[in-house]
Amino acid sequence: MGLLLLASPTVVLAHAGHGNEFQSTTETTNTTSSIQVDIETAKRLGIKVEPVKRQQLGIAIKTTGQIETLPSQKVEVTTPISGAKVVELLVEPGAKVQKGQPVAVVSSPDLVELRVNSQEKLAQGQADLRQALAELKLAQQNYQRYQQIADSEIAEAQTQVAFYQEKYDKDKQLTDSGALPRRTALESQTQLAEAQTKLTTANSRRDVIEAEAKLKTAQSFVELAKSKIKLSNTTYQTRLSQLGNHANAQGLVIVNAPITGKVADREVTLGQTFQDAGGKLMTIINDSRVFATANIYEKDLDKVKTGQRVSLKVASVPNRTFSGRIAVIESAVVGDTRVVPVKAEIDNSSGVLKPGMFAELEVLTNQTSSNVLTIPTTAVVEVNGKQQVYLQNGNAYQAAEVTLGQTSGDMVEVKTGLFEGDIIVTQRAPQLYAQSLRGDTKKKADDEHTEISAQTTVTTPSLPVPWWIAAGGGTALATVAFMAGSFWAGRRSKSHLILIGDSVSEEDRIYAKQNEGRGNS
Numbered sequence: 001m002g003l004l005l006l007a008s009p010t011v012v013l014a015h016a017g018h019g020n021e022f023q024s025t026t027e028t029t030n031t032t033s034s035i036q037v038d039i040e041t042a043k044r045l046g047i048k049v050e051p052v053k054r055q056q057l058g059i060a061i062k063t064t065g066q067i068e069t070l071p072s073q074k075v076e077v078t079t080p081i082s083g084a085k086v087v088e089l090l091v092e093p094g095a096k097v098q099k100g101q102p103v104a105v106v107s108s109p110d111l112v113e114l115r116v117n118s119q120e121k122l123a124q125g126q127a128d129l130r131q132a133l134a135e136l137k138l139a140q141q142n143y144q145r146y147q148q149i150a151d152s153e154i155a156e157a158q159t160q161v162a163f164y165q166e167k168y169d170k171d172k173q174l175t176d177s178g179a180l181p182r183r184t185a186l187e188s189q190t191q192l193a194e195a196q197t198k199l200t201t202a203n204s205r206r207d208v209i210e211a212e213a214k215l216k217t218a219q220s221f222v223e224l225a226k227s228k229i230k231l232s233n234t235t236y237q238t239r240l241s242q243l244g245n246h247a248n249a250q251g252l253v254i255v256n257a258p259i260t261g262k263v264a265d266r267e268v269t270l271g272q273t274f275q276d277a278g279g280k281l282m283t284i285i286n287d288s289r290v291f292a293t294a295n296i297y298e299k300d301l302d303k304v305k306t307g308q309r310v311s312l313k314v315a316s317v318p319n320r321t322f323s324g325r326i327a328v329i330e331s332a333v334v335g336d337t338r339v340v341p342v343k344a345e346i347d348n349s350s351g352v353l354k355p356g357m358f359a360e361l362e363v364l365t366n367q368t369s370s371n372v373l374t375i376p377t378t379a380v381v382e383v384n385g386k387q388q389v390y391l392q393n394g395n396a397y398q399a400a401e402v403t404l405g406q407t408s409g410d411m412v413e414v415k416t417g418l419f420e421g422d423i424i425v426t427q428r429a430p431q432l433y434a435q436s437l438r439g440d441t442k443k444k445a446d447d448e449h450t451e452i453s454a455q456t457t458v459t460t461p462s463l464p465v466p467w468w469i470a471a472g473g474g475t476a477l478a479t480v481a482f483m484a485g486s487f488w489a490g491r492r493s494k495s496h497l498i499l500i501g502d503s504v505s506e507e508d509r510i511y512a513k514q515n516e517g518r519g520n521s
Contacts, residue, residue, distance in 0.1 A: 034396045034397070034398050035390075035396065035397045035398075035432055035435055035436055036395055036396050037395055037396075037397060037432075038395055039395065042395075045428055045431060046427060046428050047425055047427060047428045047431075047432070048425070048426050048427035049392050049423050049424060049425055049426060050376070050379075050423070050424065051420075051421055051422065051423055051424075052374075052375055052414065052418045052419065052420055052421060052422040052423075052424060053373070053374065053420060053421075054371040054372060054373055054374070055371060055372070055374050056370065056372075057372060057374060057406060057408040057411060058364045058365060058408045058409065059365050059408070060311075060362040060363060060364050060365065060406070060407065060408045060409070061296065061303060061304065061362070061363040061365060062360070062362050062407075063294045063295060063296060063360075063361050063363070064294065064358060064359065064361065065292045065293050065294030065295070065312075065344075065358070065359050065361050066292070066293055066294075066356065066357065066359065067290050067291070067292055067314075067353050067355055067356060067357040067359060068290065068291040068292075068293050068343075068355055069285055069290060069291070069355045070286075070289060070290065070291055070345070073259060073261065073285065073286035073288075073289070074264075074283065074284075074285050074286075075258050075259050075261075075283070075284050075285075076280050076281075076282075076283050077103060077104070077255060077257065077258065077280075077281045077282045077283070077284060078277070078278045078280055078281060079255070079274045079278065079279040079281060080106075080253065080255065080277060081106070081108040081110060081253065081277050082108070082110065082275065082276050082277045083108050083109050083273070083274070083275065084106040084107070084108050084253070084273070084274050084277070084279060085106060085107050085108070085271065085272070085273045086104060086105075086106055086268055086269070086270055086271060086272045086273075087105045087106055087252055087270075088104065088105035088252075088270070089103075089104050089266065089268070089270060090102050090103050090104060090105070091103045091104075091263050091266070091282075092263065093263050093264070093265060093266045093282075094262060094263060095262070095263045096261070096262050096263075097257040097260065097261065097262070097263060097284060098257065098260050099256075099257055099258065099260045100256050100257065101256060101257045102254045102255070102256055102257075103255055103256065103257050103263075103281070103282065103284075104254075104255040104268075104281050104282075105252050105253065105254055106252065106253050106255060107252050107253065108253060121228065121231070122229055124228070125225055125226075125228035125229035125231075126225075126229060128221075128224070128225035128228060129222065129225030129226060129228075129229060130225075131221075131225075132218060132221035132222040132224070132225045133225075135217075135218040135221060136215070136218035136219055136222050137218075138218070139211065139215040139217070139218040140215055140218075142211045142214065142215075143211035143212055143214070143215045145211075146207040146208045146210075146211040147208050147211070149207065150202060150207065150208045153198075153201075154199065154202040154203055156198075156202075157195065157198040157199035157201075157202045157203075158199055160195035160198065160199075161192070161195040161196050161198075161199050163195070164188065164191045164192035164194075164195045165192055165195075167188045167191070167192070168185070168188040168189050168191070168192045170188075171184050171185040171187075171188040172185045172188070172189075255281065257284055258284070259284055260286055261284045261285050261286030261287070262284065262287070263282055263283070263284055264282075264283045264284065264285045265282060265283050266281070266282040266283075267280060267282070268280070268281045268282065285355075287348055287351060287353070287354075287355070288347075288348055288349050288351075289345055289346065289347060289348060290345075290346050290348045290353050290355070291327070291328075291343045291344065291345060291346070292310065292312050292324065292346050292359055292361055293341055293342070293343050294341070294342055294344070294359075294361050294363075295334070295337070295339035295340070295341055295342075296339060296340050296341075296342050296363070297338060297339055297340075298333055298339065298340065301329075301340055303363075304326065304329060304342060304363055304365065305329075306325075306326050306327065306328070306329060307325055307326060308325060308326045308363060308364060308365065309323060309325055309364045309409070310323065310325060310326060310346070310361055310362065310363050310364065311323055311361070311362045311364070311409050311410070312324065312344070312346055312359050312360065312361050312362075313359065313360045314353065314357050314358070314359045314360075315358070316352070316357070317352055320352070321377075321409075321410065322346050322347065322348070322352075322353065323346070323347065324344045324345050324346035324347060325344060325345060326342055326343070326344050326345075326363065327343055327344060327345040328342065328343040329342050330342065342363075344361065344363075362407065362408070362409065364408060364409055372405065372414075373413065373414040373415075373418060373419075373420060374411045374412065374413055374414065375389065375411070375414055375418070375426070376410055376411060376412075376426045377407065377410055377411065377412050378410070378426055378427055378429070379424050379425060379429055380402070380404065380429070381429050381430055381432075381433045383399075383433065386401055387401070387402050387403070387404055388400060388401045388402060388433075389417075389418065389424045389429065390425040390429050390432050390433075391418075391422055391424055392423040392424065392425065397425060397432055399432075399433070399436065400417055400418065401417055402414050402415075402416065402418055403415040403416040403417055
């Protein structure tokens, strides 16, 4: 006679609409585990939950594309002059540079000749300036001296004119009265005329005027010398300005970075000479923003507009979504495929996206769907080719398989498996799945040990049947079956409960440890 054991499935509380999807599976499948996480541990792990809700999803166009550098952000740094020789390289491949930062130093025979000529002209101009300044100083001294002499002569002449004028007036008066002979008055008149002539001569200041003219000439020579000095370097500096560069103290040409970015390659070597201008020194790329170029079918072209948001994923970081907006829509349909290339400008401040990478794109159009159940894409965990999410019930989290529909940005439609209002984990769901795997490993070991023990108990022929079972007949047998079923159901339910955190009750810990001890005995 065999002993009948009844196993009880794991009990999970969820939305009233859920059915058999939360029941334990058969013996040929894995039993779904409930994960117990206390509040403090959930906060520490960063577990976040949200309710499942209905909303309209933006209709998205899915396509594939390739990462490209913005045309304006990929620049070849070249030699600005013919016959340039690389004297110094200031940056290494992969180095970050800022716009205007020196990246190389080159020399050129043409510029060297211009510099030498400018220096010669500068030296001659400086010599002329020194001579002109000396002549100016002498002219200033002469002018001041002649000015002083002229002032003295004028003052003396004015005094004599005043004296002889007074003398003449008196002599004329006495002559008219007959007191003096007429001859005396005529002599006084002659002396007055001579004094006035001297005053006129003094006021003419011929020497002063000549000295002033020489002073002005000397000043003009000084200005001319200064102008020559200024012009001596103009040709050289104008040439440098035309090249967009400047020279260092040795007269070598400094080549600057035209944009901020990273040195992608540097093929040139020290001492290398370029016969013509435009020789490639290096390439600088700024990939803080990149293009994702994709093809849109002609039938979808009316849904795509510049400025629409685009989400993008690449294989190297599958769990990260990049965002951007459509910047360029080409004007022509390409070939037999009937597609139109579009370019979306993507933020790549982290530098993860590299030119040449393949990408999956979603163009979020301005059209929307009807209200559908939606959840964040971060809530979904893929397990053996199927999608599942974790439902919250108090401090317990239960996995539920779902069927997904269309995706729009960070949200995805749920067709089956969830109901509106269900509370699901939207952050750290993969960590819960990893924990459930560790819990399933222990559960399977306990189940295998239990199965072996049960088989041993049932098939052992020497095990005596208690008298009260034989005497009680079917009623006693049913009682034993019920008690055994309750025992194993309680044991399996406890073995399926995975405990996480420090706030789990001590009673549960003791029970789990005792239960583990029974399974290993």
